[in-house]
Amino acid sequence: IQGGKAEQEIKDIVLIxxxxxxxxxxxxxxxxxxxxxxxxRVAQNLTIKxxxxxxxxxxxxxxxxxxxxxxxxxVWLHTDLDVLWAVASExxxxxxxxxxxxxxxxxxxxDGPMDLVLKSIETKDFQYVSKTPDYTQIFVYLPQGSWxxxxxxxxxxxxxLPEGIQMSINKYKGDGSLEKYTTFFTEExxxxxxxxxxxGLQHLLFPERGx
Numbered sequence: 001i002q003g004g005k006a007e008q009e010i011k012d013i014v015l016i017x018x019x020x021x022x023x024x025x026x027x028x029x030x031x032x033x034x035x036x037x038x039x040x041r042v043a044q045n046l047t048i049k050x051x052x053x054x055x056x057x058x059x060x061x062x063x064x065x066x067x068x069x070x071x072x073x074x075v076w077l078h079t080d081l082d083v084l085w086a087v088a089s090e091x092x093x094x095x096x097x098x099x100x101x102x103x104x105x106x107x108x109x110x111d112g113p114m115d116l117v118l119k120s121i122e123t124k125d126f127q128y129v130s131k132t133p134d135y136t137q138i139f140v141y142l143p144q145g146s147w148x149x150x151x152x153x154x155x156x157x158x159x160x161l162p163e164g165i166q167m168s169i170n171k172y173k174g175d176g177s178l179e180k181y182t183t184f185f186t187e188e189x190x191x192x193x194x195x196x197x198x199x200g201l202q203h204l205l206f207p208e209r210g211x
Contacts, residue, residue, distance in 0.1 A: 003052040010046040012082035020074040021135035022124040064160045067137045069097045071121040102165040105190045113198030116141040150206045
């Protein structure tokens with residue numbers, strides 16, 4: 001925090017972790033919604049002198065459902081200062097959110113042994129799948145090589161549960177049909193090497209190919 005020309009009394013300093021997602025589409029326009037994920041109070045009743053600089057340490061636990069920062073930056077920290085006569089800041093201090101280790105292991109398998117290409121990530125309102133939070137991050141993959149004759153694209157999203165992680169898949173086939181799959185991974189499953197995990201996912205997603 002940097003002081004201005006005059007001494008200021010700061011009643012409250014609150015940090016808010018925010019995420020933006022697509023609530024719905026209106027034609028070609030994405031109507032977006034901002035969700036407050038975490039709110040913490042960093043300090044109260046401070047006096048900052050003219051030109052003074054204050055550095056306030058803080059710790060914030062980021063929810064496991066926070067969208068990851070791969071194709072898009074849609075998670076940021078907002079600083080809310082309660083200062084008399086001050087103008088509210090609209091700055092967005094974007095942060096880099098890495099996948100949870102469970103999710104990362106599965107994504108590494110999809111990108112590696114499975115030979116799928118991550119085309120895009122959609123963070124959108126998906127309440128018919130997940131009631132809490134209001135958004136779900138959907139990973140859109142395109143098959144390569146011999147996989148292309150089995151489907152045109154895959155949409156994948158994750159749900160964290162106390163016992164592990166659930167993976168839901170929509171498989172879009174060339175004839176216009178849609179197949180849906182759900183599988184569950186415990187910590188013990190994810191301790192397996194990538195080739196074993198890839199073999200299990202291939203059998204689930206492409207049973208027509210055989211073992």
